[in-house]
Amino acid sequence: MTNSTSVEALLDGLRAEIARLPPGSRLPTSRELARRHKVGPVTVTKVFAQLAAEGLVTTQPGSGSYVAPRRPSRDGVPGDVSWQAVTLAGRGGAVHPGGPREGGSAPEADDAPAALPEGGVLMAGGYLHRALQPGKALGAALARAARRPDAWDRAPTSGLAPLRAIFAKLVGNGTTPEDVLVTGGGQGALSMLFRALAAPGGPVLVESPTYPGALAAARAAGLRPIPVPMDQEGIRPDLLSDAFGMTGARVLYCQPGCHNPTGTALSSERRHQIIDVVRAAGAFLVEDDFARFLGHGRPVPRPLIGDDRDGAVIYLTSLTKPASPSLRIAAVISRGPVSRRLRDMRAIDDFFTARPLQEAAVELLSSPSWERHRRALSAALRERCGVLAGALAAELPGWRLDRRPDAGLHLWVGLPPGLADTAVADAARAHGVVVDAGHRYFPDEPPAHYLRLSFAAAAEPADLREGVRRLARAARTLGQDVLEKRLTD
Structure with a gap:
């Protein structure tokens, strides 16, 4: 017999044998099959690989090959996924963005589309x-970006230079494009920051209350969110200092410009106090400036990173809130060795943000229509x-x-x-x-x-x-x- 004929004959024989055996039954060894069917070991290896691909056998190194659990044969019939409970045991569990939950179920992420009843508000x-999004301006920007000859080329890991320059100018205070890292939205940036700045199992300080997406990202990174109370002027410096001392935390997540959910802006008197407390703790402050373009007629307070020259503040802002949920463009601004760590982590995670989306963001932010929209x-x-x-x-x-x-x-x-x-x-x-x-x-x-x-x-x-x-x-x-x-x- 030719090799292909030998493979087919052995496949048919084993398929028939597997059909008669209950799941978990041990199959003959490769040596036994080679002797019984008078074929070579390469043929047996090919046959077991094909059976495994068909989901008919499972192989346990050092033990042998076994009949796999039966799969439903009819379309639309769900499979048995209960095995996953055993495999996932001890690997983190469910993420609970809002803290303890009755029944242990995780709520929707903060910005997940809510299911709206018919005729609902x-x-x-x-x-x-x-109705509030700049739909026409976004369409025009995307069309202009798509016409560029290099629109589908690979983008730099840190982001397109013109886009980084725009974000650097937004912050000012000597910020350069080299300090800017473009990411695919603020939520992904938070996940990266928490993983980069704190070790699994460690604490991360947060305002209480705070953005549930940040809580979810921290817990997904294996961190323990520790609440620091607020008042009408923002997070309290005295309690923040106590929290650093009691927990040994090295990261604070904070929204000083416009706090979600309360709308509080950190008072001018506390800006330097908070930075001083963070510096004294040898920690980083992750400044989430989600509302940079969402002012109600008055200027939003300048970024807190503008008061920091020592690299303690890592700044985050995004275009999804003021433009569209699908304009997944955010910027992380940092100074010092941490910038290299973030770029390296970004390269590992997903290489870079899609260039057409970055080009469209450059077109949008450089157009007069952006200021009209704002x-x-x-x-x-x-x-x-x-x-x-x-x-x-x-x-x-x-x-x-x-x-x-x-x-x-x-x-x-x-x-x-x-x-x-x-x-x-x-x-x-x-x-x-x-x-x-x-x-x-x-x-x-x-x-x-x-x-x-x-x-x-x-x-x-x-x-x-x-x-x-x-x-x-x-x-x-x-x-x-x-x-x-x-x-x-």
Whole structure:
């Protein structure tokens, strides 16, 4: 027999034998098969490789080959994936962006698209509604970028020089394009930063509350988020110093320009205090400046990295919030040896950000349409913020709004006693409005119940008024249920 005929004959024989045996049965050794079928060892090796590719056998080095678990033969019938529970055991477990969860289930990421009931009002998530995005300018920028002869060439790991120059100019204070690393969105940059700056199992300090995506990225990197309380001026320097001393942490994640979810801006008096505390601890401060282009008419405070000359602050900003969720372009700015580490890690992770997207970002940011969009967006966010705050005051006067922010996309609202954030969020969905429950923003147990309400995710300002009316009806329903329960207890 030719070699190909020998392989086919042995394959057919073993397939028939495997069909008769229960899963886990040990198959004859290669030597036994070669002797029984009068074939060479190369033929037997090819046959077992083919059977393994077909999912009929599994091989355990040093032990032998065995009949694999049966696979469903009909299309659409799900396979048995229960084996994964054993394989994944002890390898990190589920990521919980909002801290402890009832039932152990992980919530959606902060900016995941929320499932909107038919006819519902979306007041959740962290992106602009399509009506607020610069759709025409994005299309034009992408078309111009695609016409460049080098549009599909490989991009440098650090990013295109013109794009890095734009981000360097944004920060100022002697920042050069060489200090800039272009990444594929802010979330991926956070994941890289946490892995680069802290060892698995170590602590990372965060404002409390904070962005759930940062909590998720820290936990995915094997880190332990440690809360540092805030007040009306931002993160507290005294408690930050205590936290560094007690935990030995070497990383602080902070949003000084516009805090998500509260909208707080770090006071001018505390800017140098925070940097001094970080320097004294020999630590890094990761500055997440997500709202750099989301001001409401007033300038957003200058980046904190502008007050740092010693490389303690690592700056992060992105274009996904002010432009489009799919414009996955962010910039990390750092100084010193850490810059080399970040570039090397970036090269390992994914080499570089897609060049057409970078070219489109350069076109967009260099076009007069970008400044027009920024002005229009600023006016729209200011209007929507006022509409939502006014509707809350009129419909839900017992709810607490401590701050009307000067930037960002959200209001942070405290609930009155007796109302739990998860219960309100569930009741609101039943009434046709989607909101974010506040407990997801705390790394540990929240001190009170809050909701984060977006004024940028709805199509029109009028939708915000309708959303608050529905929210008020949901709250009244819950209040009646609580009262009835107290009367019957």
